Amino acid sequence: MDDTVATERDFTSRWHTPPNFRIAAELIPFKRAFPDAGHVLDVVRKDPETRIAILGGADPAVRTARSAAFRAAPLDEIATWPFRLVHFNLSRFYDGLLCDFQDQIMIPWRTFLSSQGFTWQRCAPTLFLSTHGSSSTYHADNSHGLVWQIEGTKTFHSYREPDRVVSVDAAIRSEITAEHPPPHEATDRQSIRLRPGDLAWSHILTPHWVSSESDLAMSVTISHGGLCHQGSYALREAALRQRWDTHPDEPWLTDLRNTRY
Numbered sequence: 001m002d003d004t005v006a007t008e009r010d011f012t013s014r015w016h017t018p019p020n021f022r023i024a025a026e027l028i029p030f031k032r033a034f035p036d037a038g039h040v041l042d043v044v045r046k047d048p049e050t051r052i053a054i055l056g057g058a059d060p061a062v063r064t065a066r067s068a069a070f071r072a073a074p075l076d077e078i079a080t081w082p083f084r085l086v087h088f089n090l091s092r093f094y095d096g097l098l099c100d101f102q103d104q105i106m107i108p109w110r111t112f113l114s115s116q117g118f119t120w121q122r123c124a125p126t127l128f129l130s131t132h133g134s135s136s137t138y139h140a141d142n143s144h145g146l147v148w149q150i151e152g153t154k155t156f157h158s159y160r161e162p163d164r165v166v167s168v169d170a171a172i173r174s175e176i177t178a179e180h181p182p183p184h185e186a187t188d189r190q191s192i193r194l195r196p197g198d199l200a201w202s203h204i205l206t207p208h209w210v211s212s213e214s215d216l217a218m219s220v221t222i223s224h225g226g227l228c229h230q231g232s233y234a235l236r237e238a239a240l241r242q243r244w245d246t247h248p249d250e251p252w253l254t255d256l257r258n259t260r261y
Contacts, residue, residue, distance in 0.1 A: 005201070012116050015144070015227075016234035018162050018206050019190050023146075023199040028112060030148065032104035035097060037151040037218040038075055041085070041129055043097050045071050045078075049089050055134050056082035079216055084136060085129040090220075101125070109146070109222060121226030128219045130154075130212040138181040138209045140171040142240060143223040145202035149194035152214030156192045157181070162206045164188070168239045171205040181209050194219070205236040 005011050006024035014021055034040075044050050052070050054063040066073075066081055090098055110123060122143070128136075147156060159165045165184065166176050192200050202208060202221070227237065244250055 008116055011201075012229060015201065015229065016203075016232075018158075018203045019160050020156065020158050020192065020203055020206065020208070021201050022192055023201055025197050025199055028109065028146075028199060030105055030108070032100065034150045034218075037129065037216045038079075040097065040127070040218060041078070041216070042075055043093070044087055044127065044129070045085065047087065047092060049087060049092065051086045051088075053084050054081060055084065079131060082131055082134050084134050084212075085127075087127045088124075090125050090127055105220075106222075117230045119226075119228045120224050123222060123224050126221050126223060128210075128217075128221065130217050132212060132215050132217075134212045135180075136210040137177060137179055138207060139177045140166070140174075140205045140207045141202065141223065142172075142204065143225050144204045144227050144234070144237075145224070146222040147194065147200040147202055148220045148222070149196060149198045149200075150218045150220060151196055152212065152217030153196075154194050154217050154219060155211050155213065156194060156200055156202070156208065157211065158190050158202070158206055158208040159184070159188055160190045161188070162203075166207045168205055168236055169243075171207065171236075172240055172243050176207050181207070203236065204234060205240065 004022040004024050005014055006027060008027070011023070011027065045052070052067065054066045054070070056063070058066075066083075070078065070083070090101065094101060106123070106125065113120070113123075130136075165188065170176055194200060204227075227234070233241065
């Protein structure tokens with residue numbers, strides 16, 4: 001089930017319960033002309049907080065050399081390498097590369113949420129860049145995510161009935177994180193293909209992985225910690241917070257930055 005949510009009423013009735021779903025671009029009209037992916041890559045790769053993973057079957061020594069050269073190598077050369085890149089702190093670029101991101105993306109989105117009766121403790125964007133054939137890890141996030149595909153094509157994979165595949169407790173304990181998803185029936189998988197301008201909703205603590213299908217693909221995910229609608233958490237978030245009540249050393253260590261990209 002990957003039908004498109006196109007109205008505020010549909011969104012408020014679907015946001016808290018899997019499976020994931022596509023969101024009509026007209027519902028959340030991000031009008032910002034985002035910088036070209038090549039330019040974004042060239043700027044972001046030089047930032048010390050950027051996380052880069054060189055992928056593929058190349059010799060380990062080749063991957064090590066590429067990792068060391070990534071921040072300075074020619075862009076056309078990098079584009080031939082299989083890699084994934086993530087940056088969790090885009091505010092570092094709000095004075096330059098993303099100078100109007102707050103006004104044109106974050107404020108309209110937060111205004112939409114507020115107008116529908118939502119509150120939250122954290123609402124922050126994460127940038128993802130990857131080349132053709134690359135994939136994220138198989139993991140579950142401690143947050144709900146609004147996935148915005150900006151350039152290129154990616155496919156967001158999860159399950160139609162995630163509870164049948166992974167228990168909420170296992171996801172909370174991060175027991176599922178792996179480089180690739182486990183064997184499963186194709187009929188159990190839910191795959192949402194995202195082209196430029198497309199939006200999707202990723203539910204908290206649902207296992208997923210993302211594959212890239214373009215020479216260079218770029219997306220932003222706005223993650224939400226403590227998302228609440230008219231005073232109620234999603235059941236999976238309630239389970240997470242119950243876990244934190246009994247393990248007070250765990251909150252925020254995992255919620256502020258999901259590193260399982």
